[in-house]
Amino acid sequence: MNRFTVCGPTGxxxxxxxxxxxxxxxxxxxxxxxxxxxxxxxxxSAASTSTAKVTIGADSDAAANGYDPLLYGSAQFSFFAGLxxxxxxxxxxxxxxxxxxxxSESSADNSQLTLHLKxxxxxxxxxxxxxxxxxxxxxxxxxxxxxxxxxxxxAIKDVATxxxxxxxxxxxxxxxxxxxxxxxxxxxxxGSKGLEDPNSLKTTPDGSGPYTLDTGATTRGxxxxxxxxxxxxxxxxxxxxxxxxxxxxDHQALANAVxxxxxxxxxxxxxxxxxxxxxxxxxxxxxxxxxGMPVVDKTGATNPAFAKPEVRQALSYATDRAALIKxxxxxxxxxxxxxxxxxxxxxALNEQYAYDPEKAKQLLxxxxxxxxxxxxxxxxGQPSDDQVAVQKQWAEVGVTLxxxxxxxxxxxxxxxxxxxxxYNSTGFTVGTNPAGFVAGVLYGGFMNLQKATDPNIESAxxxxxxxxxxxxxxxxxxxNAAITNDGWYIPFFETYIYNGYDKRKVAxxxxxxxxxxxxxxxxxxxx
Numbered sequence: 220m221n222r223f224t225v226c227g228p229t230g231x232x233x234x235x236x237x238x239x240x241x242x243x244x245x246x247x248x249x250x251x252x253x254x255x256x257x258x259x260x261x262x263x264s265a266a267s268t269s270t271a272k273v274t275i276g277a278d279s280d281a282a283a284n285g286y287d288p289l290l291y292g293s294a295q296f297s298f299f300a301g302l303x304x305x306x307x308x309x310x311x312x313x314x315x316x317x318x319x320x321x322x323s324e325s326s327a328d329n330s331q332l333t334l335h336l337k338x339x340x341x342x343x344x345x346x347x348x349x350x351x352x353x354x355x356x357x358x359x360x361x362x363x364x365x366x367x368x369x370x371x372x373x374a375i376k377d378v379a380t381x382x383x384x385x386x387x388x389x390x391x392x393x394x395x396x397x398x399x400x401x402x403x404x405x406x407x408x409x410g411s412k413g414l415e416d417p418n419s420l421k422t423t424p425d426g427s428g429p430y431t432l433d434t435g436a437t438t439r440g441x442x443x444x445x446x447x448x449x450x451x452x453x454x455x456x457x458x459x460x461x462x463x464x465x466x467x468x469d470h471q472a473l474a475n476a477v478x479x480x481x482x483x484x485x486x487x488x489x490x491x492x493x494x495x496x497x498x499x500x501x502x503x504x505x506x507x508x509x510x511g512m513p514v515v516d517k518t519g520a521t522n523p524a525f526a527k528p529e530v531r532q533a534l535s536y537a538t539d540r541a542a543l544i545k546x547x548x549x550x551x552x553x554x555x556x557x558x559x560x561x562x563x564x565x566x567a568l569n570e571q572y573a574y575d576p577e578k579a580k581q582l583l584x585x586x587x588x589x590x591x592x593x594x595x596x597x598x599x600g601q602p603s604d605d606q607v608a609v610q611k612q613w614a615e616v617g618v619t620l621x622x623x624x625x626x627x628x629x630x631x632x633x634x635x636x637x638x639x640x641x642y643n644s645t646g647f648t649v650g651t652n653p654a655g656f657v658a659g660v661l662y663g664g665f666m667n668l669q670k671a672t673d674p675n676i677e678s679a680x681x682x683x684x685x686x687x688x689x690x691x692x693x694x695x696x697x698x699n700a701a702i703t704n705d706g707w708y709i710p711f712f713e714t715y716i717y718n719g720y721d722k723r724k725v726a727x728x729x730x731x732x733x734x735x736x737x738x739x740x741x742x743x744x745x746x
Contacts (some may be wrong), residue, residue, distance in 0.1 A: 222368040270744055272461040273725060275737065276476050276485030280440050280466050285421035287413075289365040292657055293403040294648070297486075301445045303426030303464055304453065305396045305406035306334060311729035311738045313401045313652035319348060319386070320454070329393035329685070334386040340452050342410030342427045350380035356408050357388070365693060367404040368662025373399060373670070395685020399655055400663070428454070429457040441466055450537070458743045477719035484720035484728050486737055490549065493717045501722045504715050505730045507558040508551075508646035511710040512604070513661070517640040517671035522594060527586035531706020535572045536579035537616045538609060543711050546604050547662050550712040550719035555703045556661070561653045563683075563695030568703050579616040591617020596642060597634035598622045603644050607710065646714055650731070654683040654695060661707060675701035 281298035284290050288299040293309075300308070308318045317323065320334045340348035357378045360368045377389040390397060413425030423434050430445035437443050443464040448454055465482055467473040470489035476482045478499045488496060496502055512534075519526025540552035554572035557564045583591060598606070602622045610620040625634070635641065647655045657680055660666055662673075679701050682694035700710060718728050718737070722745055729741035 221267050227331060239709055246643040250412050253352050254398060270458050270460060271482075272463065273459045273742055274463040274465060274482045275742070276473050276482035276719075277464050277466050278470070278473055278485070278487040279468055281464065282443065284437070285419060286424040287409070287420040287424075288404055288407045289359065289367040289409075292366055292664060293405065294731075294736045296403040296731075297739055298443070299404065299407065299426075299465055300428065301425040301430040301457075302432060303407045303409070304428050304451075305401070305403055306341070307402040307406050308407065308651075309402050309731055310585045311731065313650060313655065313731065314397050315396075315655075317398075319406075319408055323398060325394075325397060329395050329397075330390055332388045332390070332394065336384045336386065337452060338384065338734050341449075341499065342413075342425055343431055344425050346411040348408065349383045350357045350386045351383075351388045352411055352414075353408055354378045354380050354413070355382050359414070365513070367407070369405065369659060370663065370667075371400060371405055374596075374663065392463065393681075395681055399658060399684060402655075403660040405659065408454075412497065415567060417685075419467050425449060429454045430462060434569035435462075436463075439710040451468040454640065456740050460740075462739070467522070468594050471481055477721070482738070483570065483725045484718060484742070486716065486718045486728070486730070488716065488719050490547070490557075490717060496717075497627065498720045501720050501727070503614040503718045503720065503727050503730070505648070505650075505718070506713070507561055507650040508648045508716055509553065509556055509558060509708075509713050510547075510643055511556075511708055511712075512609075512640045512642055513666040513708050514706060515641055515666055515668045515731060516633070517667075517673075517705075517707060518742060520669045520704045522592075522639040524586070524588055524592045524594075528705050529582040529586035530588065530592075532572075532614065532704070533582040533586070534577040534618065534709050535706060536575045536582065536701075536712065537613050537618065538709060539574045540613070540711055541574065541610050543605060546608070547712060547714060550714045553710050553713050555699055556657075556710055557653045557695075558649050558651075558675075558706045559694075561649065562692050563653060563698055563699040565699060568700065569703050576612075576616050583616065583618070588617075591619065593619040593621055595621050595623050596638060596640055597625050597630060597638060599625050603642070605644065606642060609711075635665075640709070641666075646716075648731075649717060654680060654698065657702070658684060658743055665704070666708070673701065673707070676705065676707070 222712065281295050288303050295701050299369045304319050306317050306319050310316050317579050319337055319340060322335045323332060323442060325332050336348055336350065357375065359365060360375060374391055375388055376391045379387040381387060393586035403686050410425040414422050429448055430452045431448045433444040433446045436683050445462040447460045467476055470492060472487055474488060474492040474496050477485050477496050493502055514531055516522065524530045537553055544550045544552045551559065553569055555568045583589065613620050664679060681689055683698050714731065718730065719726055724745055726743045726745055729738045731738055
């Protein structure tokens with residue numbers, strides 16, 4: 220996502236990045252503005268099994284807007300999992316597990332979810348976890364600046380607190396798997412003082428996580444140092460006494476940092492640098508990342524043409540994916556959001572939406588745009604090679620993709636709200652749990668800024684989240700088809716996440732199959 224990043228040597232437009240992100244809004248902007256760090260020379264030190272410290276390289280600033288975790292998407296949870304805990308968390312298999320919750324149960328009609336909270340959980344401000352704090356957190360859900368909440372703003376009807384350790388959530392519509400909506404970043408619980416003074420979170424975290432922020436060893440936008448919080452209820456689940464996140468936004472510098480031993484592991488390696496890293500260190504490969512352009516406006520609020528599904532379909536038909544993957548050796552051309560390894564992937568959709576400019580013209584004419592129309596897309600610096608290629612392809616059917624150069628980071632932030640298409644140069648990690656990605660990002664998150672609804676997507680999503688066995692498989696296939704047919708995402712190709720690490724010092728990192736971030740609790744020394 221996925222973490223959302225706007226960085227890189229080309230200054231690509233609005234570019235979501237997988238692993239530690241799916242971040243949005245101002246966080247996306249600040250990542251774009253971050254200054255690249257040059258990697259220093261030097262050789263790797265001898266292997267050690269010490270659990271004193273691990274250093275993780277991050278390709279963008281995980282806390283660009285401060286330490287309120289709700290400002291970011293779930294893929295930022297690799298960093299924030301150290302400082303905060305959530306009601307539920309997603310494990311390395313993509314399954315939702317209780318964390319601050321000891322148990323939960325849904326009503327027979329799935330209209331309510333009852334949570335039973337852990338006892339003895341304390342926050343860095345000295346306050347303790349209870350139902351009032353949880354309610355106070357969830358009552359922030361209508362704040363439009365809190366990207367992590369996404370669909371929760373309309374999904375939750377009411378939050379009740381029958382006693383100090385019980386929370387009852389009433390859904391606006393039945394939720395077969397409501398826990399998934401409260402996993403990772405959306406389910407993070409902030410302490411009372413942080414909620415009473417949200418501005419304090421700009422500089423001071425207020426969580427119940429296994430680590431606290433060492434402000435003396437932290438430089439915003441460069442290095443974040445976390446030290447073990449022995450008072451945390453789950454401190455024993457995390458191996459290292461100190462975790463250092465180093466922000467290295469330059470691709471080559473990040474690869475150099477892995478090779479030189481400046482960092483013990485790093486996600487989001489540039490694919491063109493993987494062989495270089497393999498020459499001296501180790502690389503873990505994770506699939507399930509789809510590059511393309513998310514359609515954030517399906518209502519026509521920012522561009523009237525996008526209210527027509529035929530227009531969105533036309534953009535898919537007008538995209539020559541076979542030409543695009545020539546720029547990305549090893550990538551797999553695809554017309555669907557679901558990766559090849561995910562249940563619900565359907566090769567027939569790639570055939571159905573194969574490059575067909577004549578079909579695109581017919582659809583545009585049927586939608587009332589026989590002469591085409593213009594799309595504005597903001598870029599930082601110069602557009603990427605993919606954007607330029609797609610610009611030429613769409614021009615052949617009458618669609619003008621107009622690149623608008625940002626004059627400030629504020630302009631980039633505004634573009635996410637005022638333009639219909641974002642650009643995703645490094646892909647979203649949909650992984651093996653696509654229903655979770657759709658619920659948290661595509662339908663209920665920042666890819667749906669205009670709060671569009673689609674009965675086919677909503678019905679299939681509900682069945683996929685609540686189903687089992689063959690019924691769930693069928694629902695996932697229907698969900699994939701609904702997203703593709705309604706043009707909620709214009710996919711280009713599927714690629715991979717590459718994580719560099721030193722196997723003499725750390726075990727192969729586990730990566731969330733849903734969001735692509737490093738699962739912090741699984742980072743351990745080499746055996």
